[in-house]
Amino acid sequence: MANKSKILVTGGCGYIGSHTIVELLQSDYEVVSLDNGLNSSPDVLDGIEAITGVRVVNVDVDLSQTEAALEALRAHGPFTGIIHFAALKSVGDSVHQPLRYFQNNIGATLTTMALMEAMDIPYLIFSSSCTVYGRPEKLPVTEESPIRPAESPYGATKQTGEILYDQFFNTQPGRNGISLRYFNPAGAHPSALIGEASTNQATNLVPVITETAIGLRSELAVFGNDYPTRDGSCIRDYIHVTDLAKAHVLAMDHLVQHKNQKPYEVFNLGIGEGVTVLEAIAAFEKSTGENVNFTISARRPGDIDAIYANNKKITEQLGWKPTEDIQSIMRSAWAWEQVRRK
Ligand code: NAD
Numbered sequence: 001m002a003n004k005s006k007i008l009v010t011g012g013c014g015y016i017g018s019h020t021i022v023e024l025l026q027s028d029y030e031v032v033s034l035d036n037g038l039n040s041s042p043d044v045l046d047g048i049e050a051i052t053g054v055r056v057v058n059v060d061v062d063l064s065q066t067e068a069a070l071e072a073l074r075a076h077g078p079f080t081g082i083i084h085f086a087a088l089k090s091v092g093d094s095v096h097q098p099l100r101y102f103q104n105n106i107g108a109t110l111t112t113m114a115l116m117e118a119m120d121i122p123y124l125i126f127s128s129s130c131t132v133y134g135r136p137e138k139l140p141v142t143e144e145s146p147i148r149p150a151e152s153p154y155g156a157t158k159q160t161g162e163i164l165y166d167q168f169f170n171t172q173p174g175r176n177g178i179s180l181r182y183f184n185p186a187g188a189h190p191s192a193l194i195g196e197a198s199t200n201q202a203t204n205l206v207p208v209i210t211e212t213a214i215g216l217r218s219e220l221a222v223f224g225n226d227y228p229t230r231d232g233s234c235i236r237d238y239i240h241v242t243d244l245a246k247a248h249v250l251a252m253d254h255l256v257q258h259k260n261q262k263p264y265e266v267f268n269l270g271i272g273e274g275v276t277v278l279e280a281i282a283a284f285e286k287s288t289g290e291n292v293n294f295t296i297s298a299r300r301p302g303d304i305d306a307i308y309a310n311n312k313k314i315t316e317q318l319g320w321k322p323t324e325d326i327q328s329i330m331r332s333a334w335a336w337e338q339v340r341r342k
Pocket residue numbers: 010011012013014015016017034035036037038039040041061062063064084085086087088089104108127128129130182183184185198204
C-alpha cells in the first residue's frame with residue numbers, strides 16, 4: 001500500500017482540531033498533532049482513538065517558539081501539509097491581553113511559514129473567521145465583501161494571518177494555502193466521545209445553553225432583544241463542527257490534487273442560513289426536550305446584529321455541502337455535555 005500523506009495539525013487537541021483529525025484519519029491521511037495544552041487536555045487523544053482506532057502522536061511544544069517547534073518536529077516529518085488551528089480564541093480576553101494574543105497567534109502563524117521552508121512542506125490551511133468582515137453592510141457576506149478594521153486584538157490576529165499568508169504564498173513558488181473563514185462552529189462528534197472541552201470558561205452561545213440546561217449556570221442571558229431582526233435577537237450562521245471539519249479534508253485534497261486556481265485562496269465556511277438567539281434556544285428545547293432558563297439582558301458590547309455566509313464558492317469549488325442543521329447541532333452538543341459532566 002502506498003504511504004499515506006502525513007498532515008501536521010497544530011492545535012490538534014482543541015475543539016475543531018480534534019474533530020478535523022478524526023475526519024483526516026477517516027480519509028486518506030496520517031496525522032501528527034502539535035499542541036501545548038494552552039486551552040485543552042491531551043485526554044482528547046483517547047476520544048480520537050476510541051472513534052478511529054488510531055493513537056495520534058501529540059508533540060507538546062509552544063508553536064510561537066519557532067526554534068523549539070522546528071527541533072521538536074524534525075523527527076516527525078516529512079509532512080504533506082499543515083492545518084493550522086493553534087491560537088488563543090477569546091475575543092474578550094484579547095481586549096485585556098492584546099500583546100499575549102499577538103505573540104501567541106501571530107508568532108505561531110510565523111512558525112508555520114518557517115516550518116514550510118525548513119521542512120519543505122507545500123500546503124497549508126489556516127483557521128480564519130467571519131470576524132474579518134466586522135459589521136457587514138450587505139448580507140449574506142461573500143468572500144468579496146469588504147474587510148473591516150478589526151474590532152478586537154483577536155480579530156487583528158486573524159486579519160494579520162490572512163495578510164501574511166497572502167504575501168507568503170504569492171511569493172513562494174510551489175507553496176499553496178487556503179484560509180477558511182469560519183462562521184459559528186458548534187455541536188460535537190455524533191459519538192459524543194469528543195466535543196468542546198476548553199479549559200477556559202465558555203462564552204459562546206451553544207455551550208452556555210448546554211451548561212444552563214445541565215444546571216452549571218442558573219440562567220442564560222440573551223444579549224439584547226431590540227436588534228432590527230425578526231425577533232429582536234442577533235442572527236448568526238451556526239455550523240456543525242463535523243461539517244466544518246470535513247471542509248478541511250476537502251480543502252487539503254484540493255491543494256494536494258493541484259485543483260487550486262491561485263497559490264492562496266479564501267473561502268467562507270458557514271451553512272448560509274441565519275438563526276436568531278431565541279430560535280437557537282427553541283431549537284435546543286425542541287430537539288432535546290430540556291428547558292433552558294433564560295432572561296433578556298443588555299446588548300453585549302461589540303456584538304453585531306446579523307451575519308451569515310454566502311457559501312457558493314466553497315460548495316462549487318471544493319464540493320462541500322453541509323449535512324447537519326441547528327437541531328442536530330443542539331442534540332450533539334447536549335449529548336456531549338452529559339458525557340462530559342459524568
Ligand atoms: P481551541 O482553543 O479549542 O483549540 C486551539 C488549540 O490550540 C488548543 O488546544 C490550544 O491548547 C492550542 N494552542 C494555542 N496556542 C498554542 C501554541 N502557541 N502552541 C501550541 N498549541 C497552542 O479552539 P478551537 O475552537 O478549536 O479553534 C481553532 C482555531 O479556529 C483557532 O485558530 C480559532 O481562532 C479559530 N476559530 C474558532 C472559532 C470558534 O468558534 N471555535 C471561530 C472562528 C475561528
